[in-house]
Structures are given as structure tokens and as C-alpha cells.
Amino acid sequence: MASRPGKVKMPTQPAAERVRNFQEVALGFDAGLAQQEAVRCIQCKKPVCIQGCPVNVKIPEFIQLIADGDFSGAARLIKETNNLPAICGRVCPQEEQCEKYCVLGKRFEPVAIGRLERFAADWELKEGVTPPARPERKPGKVAVVGAGPAGLTCAGDLARRGYEVTMFEALHAPGGVLIYGIPEFRLPKAIVQAEVEYVLSLGVQLVTNVIVGRTLTVEDLFQDGYDAVFLGTGAGLPKFMNIPGENLNGVYSANEWLTRTNLMKAYQFPSWDTPIKVGQRVAVVGGGNVAMDAVRCALRLGAAEATIVYRRSRQEMPARAEEVDHAEHEQVQFKFLCNPTRVLGNERGWVEGLECICMELGEPDASGRRRPVEVKGSEFVLDVDTVVMALGTSPNPIVAQTTPGLSAHRWGGLVVDGTGLTSKAGVWAGGDAVTGSATVILAMGAGKTAAEAMVKYLEEKYRTWNGGGGHRPTP
Amino acid sequence: MHRIVEKQVLTPVTKLLVVDAPLVARRCEPGQFVIVRVAEAGERIPLTIADFQRSAGTVTLVFQEVGYTTQVLGTKEEGDFILDVVGPLGVPAELLAEGRVACIGGGVGVAPVYPKAKALYQSGVEVVSIIGARSHDLLIMEDMMQAVSHQLHVCTDDGSSGYHGFVTAKLQQLLEAGEKFDEVIAVGPLLMMRAAAEVTRSRGIKTLVSLNSIMVDGTGMCGACRVTVGGKTQFCCVDGPMFDGHQVDFAEAVRRSLMYQEEEKTALLQCGCRGGSE
Numbered sequence: 001m002a003s004r005p006g007k008v009k010m011p012t013q014p015a016a017e018r019v020r021n022f023q024e025v026a027l028g029f030d031a032g033l034a035q036q037e038a039v040r041c042i043q044c045k046k047p048v049c050i051q052g053c054p055v056n057v058k059i060p061e062f063i064q065l066i067a068d069g070d071f072s073g074a075a076r077l078i079k080e081t082n083n084l085p086a087i088c089g090r091v092c093p094q095e096e097q098c099e100k101y102c103v104l105g106k107r108f109e110p111v112a113i114g115r116l117e118r119f120a121a122d123w124e125l126k127e128g129v130t131p132p133a134r135p136e137r138k139p140g141k142v143a144v145v146g147a148g149p150a151g152l153t154c155a156g157d158l159a160r161r162g163y164e165v166t167m168f169e170a171l172h173a174p175g176g177v178l179i180y181g182i183p184e185f186r187l188p189k190a191i192v193q194a195e196v197e198y199v200l201s202l203g204v205q206l207v208t209n210v211i212v213g214r215t216l217t218v219e220d221l222f223q224d225g226y227d228a229v230f231l232g233t234g235a236g237l238p239k240f241m242n243i244p245g246e247n248l249n250g251v252y253s254a255n256e257w258l259t260r261t262n263l264m265k266a267y268q269f270p271s272w273d274t275p276i277k278v279g280q281r282v283a284v285v286g287g288g289n290v291a292m293d294a295v296r297c298a299l300r301l302g303a304a305e306a307t308i309v310y311r312r313s314r315q316e317m318p319a320r321a322e323e324v325d326h327a328e329h330e331q332v333q334f335k336f337l338c339n340p341t342r343v344l345g346n347e348r349g350w351v352e353g354l355e356c357i358c359m360e361l362g363e364p365d366a367s368g369r370r371r372p373v374e375v376k377g378s379e380f381v382l383d384v385d386t387v388v389m390a391l392g393t394s395p396n397p398i399v400a401q402t403t404p405g406l407s408a409h410r411w412g413g414l415v416v417d418g419t420g421l422t423s424k425a426g427v428w429a430g431g432d433a434v435t436g437s438a439t440v441i442l443a444m445g446a447g448k449t450a451a452e453a454m455v456k457y458l459e460e461k462y463r464t465w466n467g468g469g470g471h472r473p474t475p
Numbered sequence: 476m477h478r479i480v481e482k483q484v485l486t487p488v489t490k491l492l493v494v495d496a497p498l499v500a501r502r503c504e505p506g507q508f509v510i511v512r513v514a515e516a517g518e519r520i521p522l523t524i525a526d527f528q529r530s531a532g533t534v535t536l537v538f539q540e541v542g543y544t545t546q547v548l549g550t551k552e553e554g555d556f557i558l559d560v561v562g563p564l565g566v567p568a569e570l571l572a573e574g575r576v577a578c579i580g581g582g583v584g585v586a587p588v589y590p591k592a593k594a595l596y597q598s599g600v601e602v603v604s605i606i607g608a609r610s611h612d613l614l615i616m617e618d619m620m621q622a623v624s625h626q627l628h629v630c631t632d633d634g635s636s637g638y639h640g641f642v643t644a645k646l647q648q649l650l651e652a653g654e655k656f657d658e659v660i661a662v663g664p665l666l667m668m669r670a671a672a673e674v675t676r677s678r679g680i681k682t683l684v685s686l687n688s689i690m691v692d693g694t695g696m697c698g699a700c701r702v703t704v705g706g707k708t709q710f711c712c713v714d715g716p717m718f719d720g721h722q723v724d725f726a727e728a729v730r731r732s733l734m735y736q737e738e739e740k741t742a743l744l745q746c747g748c749r750g751g752s753e
């Protein structure tokens with residue numbers, strides 16, 4: 001039985017200090033702590049934890065290697081199924097995935113699988129990563145659109161199998177939400193870069209600054225000789241509330257707020273050129289992880305006060321409990337059961353308040369959460385000068401609009417079958433582009449499933465050509 | 476990395492660069508723009524594709540040095556590289572296939588109006604162009620505009636050449652003299668575009684303007700470029716940049732364009748490069 005009931009605690013930067021910098025909050029295990037935690041795993045014969053991992057990390061085996069002190073070996077083992085372990089170890093909602101199933105969780109705390117995964121991956125990054133040997137080249141050329149977790153995983157898996165893969169990314173840097181959305185203090189950009197470089201070292205080509213649907217179309221890709229295409233274009237389109245005053249100066253979408261801060265490094269303005277207007281009192285509207293990231297950025301960017309405005313109560317908040325705790329320790333304010341009705345502006349057109357109305361919880365809705373209803377006449381004004389709307393995002397329509405034969409749902413998600421195959425032959429899709437905003441690891445799982453199906457497709461397509469000296473099939 | 480194959484100094488503060496960007500040149504159409512990032516720590520700024528040469532794989536950018544990024548860009552010479560040029564972005568301009576169109580460009584706005592005038596001219600539409608600047612030495616692309624216009628009117632605010640007054644006053648004069656246009660395309664400072672839209676509103680002449688809102692990604696992801704058109708919020712980068720001038724909320728557009736005024740000054744102070752009025 002486990003030597004201790006609780007997880008080994010992760011050292012963190014003290015709250016009072018960290019709100020003044022963008023450095024990582026959770027500092028990671030050292031070798032000693034990692035081994036202490038690793039021996040808690042009882043090495044189940046039927047490791048149920050694995051069923052909670054969308055990419056099937058060999059959990060007990062890698063934990064055993066950590067217990068034995070073979071840290072690089074542990075990292076290599078994880079990487080057999082997960083190309084981005086330092087990222088997943090940090091941002092996976094483990095409590096909903098692998099750790100939820102861990103048998104220890106029934107009576108004690110589950111094994112800290114995510115923390116251990118992070119430890120092994122960080123160890124290997126520090127020691128220097130040796131890319132695996134390149135496999136034999138197979139016939140077949142694949143274009144991957146979008147270099148987020150879905151695209152990176154699909155591209156990496158195909159390259160490992162010997163296919164020629166080129167990834168096209170709209171922005172100037174790869175990583176998707178990992179690079180433009182999730183803040184430095186939760187996921188350092190150097191880690192993202194290192195893991196992206198690992199994927200490239202598997203033999204993947206990366207072309208940045210190409211917007212498929214604008215710079216090139218999916219049709220162009222086929223014409224340029226690609227046999228198959230994977231769309232991992234994410235769910236980047238921000239939502240607004242459509243309330244009066246939303247276009248006042250000082251109202252941001254969370255996407256803009258986070259992109260300026262993370263991708264464009266506005267927290268280092270003016271040594272980095274992109275500015276951001278922070279204000280003294282920032283309201284962030286929403287209750288998910290994105291809202292937590294936005295509000296915690298606000299404090300680090302210098303706001304005196306940062307408040308979450310959420311229309312339901314604490315229990316319904318979709319954000320991870322750990323993130324909410326972190327935010328609370330950093331003195332983020334929470335206004336539950338209240339919903340904005342209007343952004344108020346001064347005579348120069350800048351935000352000077354957020355009018356909200358109080359809500360109470362009514363009957364449960366389709367999602368099972370109790371539906372918030374307005375309390376008549378309960379309007380009040382929050383004294384803020386910046387408002388960030390973190391209301392969720394939907395898939396960008398550019399690719400669907402410019403690709404004949406590609407079906408999308410009304411809300412923007414691409415239509416796929418169980419393998420990720422879209423309505424268009426030779427085109428697969430996965431990640432947020434299909435599901436709407438979800439998680440890193442689900443996007444990676446979708447990239448993996450599609451890669452598997454694409455391998456079959458390519459093998460089939462080239463079988464006669466490969467064996468019998470026939471013609472290379474035309475795309 | 477994109478090589479600068481040609482540079483022209485059009486005025487002390489306006490430069491023309493012909494830039495290697497084969498993927499952009501392959502697909503772009505008049506009315507579209509690119510986003511440029513000059514250096515690793517640089518801002519992403521939108522610039523209109525003023526012209527393109529498909530076979531050579533190059534696009535022409537014309538910009539006015541108004542702040543930090545455009546000034547750094549202005550120091551680049553032939554043979555130098557620009558870090559990122561991404562595009563083509565935005566919706567291609569919907570141009571008339573026949574009739575008579577007035578193409579109005581104010582200041583550096585002549586550059587974005589040029590590709591539209593050129594396309595109209597080449598498809599046989601009668602093009603009447605009105606271009607202007609504060610003074611003669613700030614006027615750009617007069618010869619290029621001449622080559623794609625059936626009539627060209629030059630205006631300067633100080634009367635140093637051509638018509639003495641604003642381009643919009645010239646437009647009004649032409650209309651009052653009985654000239655007929657099926658459409659007006661006006662590109663320049665927001666106040667100029669608003670004035671042009673006011674001149675044509677009562678006469679019911681469709682007027683297209685090209686909005687230059689602040690942008691980050693240029694793909695619909697951030698919403699920085701929100702503008703109100705016909706009472707509805709639109710994203711300038713994916714729904715525009717060309718909009719019906721009679722429907723645009725110009726007051727809001729002006730206000731939003733000033734959002735980072737203080738920071739723009741800070742950026743200029745720290746850069747130590749030449750001021751905008753060399």
C-alpha cells in the first residue's frame with residue numbers, strides 16, 4: 001500500500017511574489033520529491049489510470065522508471081505515445097483524466113501522474129534530448145494545417161512512421177493556444193519551444209505565416225502534391241456579449257488580451273513593441289480557465305485590482321479548482337451570480353464602469369447546471385476601467401468557407417467520423433476545430449487517431465505503386 | 476524572411492518597398508493586405524498590398540512613417556530582409572465591371588487606392604482619380620495613378636500644386652459640376668473618408684472606404700479590429716477592410732485608433748531612431 005495518503009506537494013512561488021512577475025508559479029519536483037511520489041504508485045496489474053489518458057501514456061511503467069532513478073528512460077517511454085509531455089504534465093486537467101481513475105484515489109489522493117510526467121520531461125530537456133532514429137521513408141506526403149497540440153501530434157506521429165510532413169501555421173510562431181493563450185507563468189514559452197523543436201526533430205517541416213484559406217487553399221495543397229491533409233486549426237474565434245458599450249476603448253476579448261501579453265510579450269513593453277492597456281481595475285467576464293488566465297495576467301501586468309464576474313455560483317465554475325485556488329491566493333476578487341448588462345464609458349470613449357445585474361440559480365438546464373436568472377431591478381455598477389470578455393471561442397470559418405465539400409456544423413465545428421475523416425476525401429480534422437474549445441490532451445488524442453487513419457489511407461493508396469513498380473498515384 | 480528587392484523614397488516620410496513574397500503574390504487581389512513584423516520583438520502591423528507582380532513573386536508596400544514600426548521599416552534598404560510578411564488578408568474589393576468610378580486617395584491612402592484603380596482601369600471601367608496631400612512634396616504615386624486613370628485630379632491642402640484644397644472638396648466640385656459616378660472609392664485618413672462619405676450620402680452614390688483599424692493577428696482571432704458598420708460589430712480584418720462608407724461609425728473608429736496613443740509615444744522615445752519628420 002502507498003507509503004503516504006497524500007500527493008507530494010509541488011513547491012510554488014509565494015503568491016505575494018509571483019503576482020509581480022511572469023515566472024512559473026509551480027516550480028516542479030526535484031529528483032527526491034519525484035521519487036517519493038513515484039513509490040506511491042502500487043503498479044497495478046490492470047492500470048486503470050491509462051484509460052483516462054487520451055494518448056495512452058504507459059503510466060505505471062514510466063513511474064517505475066522514476067522510482068528506479070532512470071529519469072531519462074522515463075521520459076523516453078512517455079514520448080513513445082506523447083510528443084509533448086512537459087506541456088501535458090503542466091496543463092492537463094489530470095483530476096478529470098488519468099488521475100481520476102487511479103485506484104489510490106478511492107481512499108487517498110491519486111498518484112500525481114501529471115507532476116511526475118512533468119518531472120521526467122523537464123529532466124530530459126535539461127539533460128538534452130536525443131531524437132529517435134529516423135525510420136525508413138514511406139511514400140506519401142501530408143500537409144498539417146495549424147501547429148497547435150492537435151497538429152503537432154498528428155505531424156509528429158506521421159513523421160515517426162516515415163511520412164513526409166509539412167505543418168502550415170498562420171501565426172509567426174508554432175504552438176497554437178500553448179504559445180498565444182496559456183500564460184508564461186503556467187506554461188513557460190521556452191518549454192513549448194523545446195517540445196515543438198522535438199517534434200520538428202522527428203522530421204516535420206514547419207512553415208509559419210501561411211493561412212490556409214487565404215495564403216493557400218486546401219485544393220492548392222492537393223495540387224502541390226500532398227496526398228492527405230489534417231486540419232488542426234483550433235477554435236480561435238472570440239465571442240462577445242453584444243451588450244452596449246462593448247466597443248469602448250478598454251474592452252478586450254480574452255484572446256486579444258492574452259495574445260498581446262503572451263505571444264507579443266506586452267508585459268515586456270517597450271523592449272517588445274506591442275502595447276497593452278491594463279488600467280487600474282480590471283473586470284474579467286467568465287468562469288473558465290481562460291478567464292482565470294486573463295485575470296491572473298491582469299495582476300501581473302500591474303492592475304491594482306482584478307475581478308472575475310461570473311453569472312453562476314462558484315460550484316458551477318468550469319475552471320480547474322487548482323487555478324481558482326491560485327487566483328484566490330493572488331487576491332483576485334470574485335463576483336458570483338452577476339452578469340454584465342452594459343459597459344459604461346466616459347466622454348472620451350474609455351471604459352469607466354461595468355453595469356451588472358444580480359442573478360439567482362433557477363432550474364437545471366440541458367447541461368445539468370442550474371440556470372442563472374436575472375433578479376429584477378438589482379443592477380449595480382462595478383468601478384472598473386478595463387473589461388476582458390472571456391466567454392469562450394468557436395472555430396474560425398476561414399478553412400470551411402474556402403474548401404468546397406468540407407462540411408461544418410452551424411456553430412462552426414468541422415464534421416468528422418470516428419477517425420477524424422471529414423466530409424472531404426483525403427482530409428482529416430481534429431482538436432478544437434472539431435469539438436470547440438476543449439483540452440490540450442483531447443486535441444492531441446484526436447491528432448493521434450487521425451494520424452493512425454491517415455497511415456492506413458496512405459498505405460492503401462501507395463500499395464500497388466510501392467510493390468509493383470506502377471505509377472505514383474495522382475493526388 | 477522576405478527580401479526587399481527594390482526601395483523607393485517617395486517623400487521624406489513615405490517609402491515604397493517591393494518585397495519577395497511568392498505565396499502572397501500567388502493569390503492576392505486588389506483590396507487585400509498583409510501583416511508585417513519587422514523584428515523578433517516587433518509589433519504586427521497591417522499594410523495594404525499596393526501592387527503585386529505574380530510572375531516575379533513580389534508585392535509592393537507603400538507606407539508612411541507614423542510611429543516606431545513604420546520608422547524601423549523605413550530604415551530597411553534593398554537587399555535587407557523583413558522577418559514576416561503574412562497574407563493576403565481581408566476580403567478582395569468587389570469592383571464594378573463597368574461604368575464610371577471615382578478613386579480618391581488622401582496622403583498615404585493613394586497607395587491602397589492604386590490597386591483598385593488599376594484593376595478597374597484594366598477591366599474597362601472609366602476611372603476618375605482624385606489624389607491629394609498636405610503639400611506637393613508629400614504627394615505620392617502621381618505617375619502611377621496617371622497611368623491607370625482616365626482623368627487625374629491632384630489636390631494639395633496648401634495649394635503648392637494642383638487644386639488648392641481637400642480631395643473631398645474636389646469631389647464635391649466635380650459632383651456639383653454635374654459629373655456622374657456609379658461608385659466612389661475613398662481611402663485615406665479616417666476623417667477624409669468620413670468627409671467623402673458625407674459628400675456622396677445625399678446623392679446616394681455608393682461609397683467604399685478602407686478602414687485602418689488596429690490589428691494583431693489579422694485572421695479574426697482577437698477582435699482588436701472591431702468596427703461598427705450599419706449598427707453591427709464587424710472585424711475589419713476578415714469582414715473588411717472595405718466597407719460601405721455610409722454605414723461606418725467613424726467616431727468610434729477614430730476613438731479606437733487612438734487607444735495606444737501614449738504607448739506609441741513611449742515606443743518612439745525608446746527607439747532612438749529618426750523622428751517622423753526627418
Ligand SMILES: Cc1cc2nc3c(=O)[nH]c(=O)nc-3n(C[C@H](O)[C@H](O)[C@H](O)COP(=O)(O)OP(=O)(O)OC[C@H]3O[C@@H](n4cnc5c(N)ncnc54)[C@H](O)[C@@H]3O)c2cc1C
Pocket residue numbers: 091092093145146147148149150151168169170171174175176177178181182183210211212213232233234235236258289290293396398399430431432433437438439440441443
Ligand atoms: C487561455 C487558455 C487556457 C487554456 N488552458 C488549458 C489548460 O490548462 N489545459 C488544457 O488542457 N487546455 C487548456 N486550454 C484549451 C487548449 O489550449 C485547447 O483545447 C488546445 O490548444 C486545442 O488544440 P488545437 O491544436 O485543436 O488548437 P489550437 O491550440 O487552437 O491551435 C490551432 C492552430 O492553428 C492555427 N490556425 C488556425 N487557422 C489556421 C489556418 N487557416 N491556417 C493555418 N493555421 C491556422 C492557429 O494559429 C493555431 O496555431 C486553454 C485554452 C485557452 C485559450
Ligand SMILES: Cc1cc2nc3c(=O)[nH]c(=O)nc-3n(C[C@H](O)[C@H](O)[C@H](O)COP(=O)(O)OP(=O)(O)OC[C@H]3O[C@@H](n4cnc5c(N)ncnc54)[C@H](O)[C@@H]3O)c2cc1C
Pocket residue numbers: 508518519520521522523524537538539540541542543544545546583586587686687688689690691716731732733734739740
Ligand atoms: C487594412 C489596413 C491597411 C493599411 N495599409 C496601410 C498602408 O498601405 N500604408 C500605410 O502607411 N499604413 C497603412 N495602414 C496603417 C498602418 O498599419 C499603421 O500606420 C501602422 O500600424 C503604424 O505603426 P507604427 O508602429 O509605425 O505607429 P504607431 O505609433 O504604433 O501608431 C501610429 C498610428 O497607427 C495606428 N496603429 C498602431 N498600431 C497599429 C496596428 N497594429 N494595426 C493598425 N494600426 C495601427 C494607430 O492608430 C496610430 O494612429 C493600414 C492599416 C490597416 C488596418
Ligand code: SF4
Pocket residue numbers: 052053054055056057059082088089092094097098099113114117441
Ligand atoms: S498526458 Fe495528461 S492525461 Fe495522459 S498521463 Fe499525462 S497528464 Fe495524464
Ligand code: SF4
Pocket residue numbers: 040041042043044047048049050059060101102103104111113
Ligand atoms: S492506477 Fe494509480 S496506482 Fe495504479 S498504476 Fe495507475 S497510477 Fe499507479
Ligand code: FES
Pocket residue numbers: 689690691692693694695696697698699700701710711712713
Ligand atoms: S486583427 Fe485580430 S481579429 Fe482582426
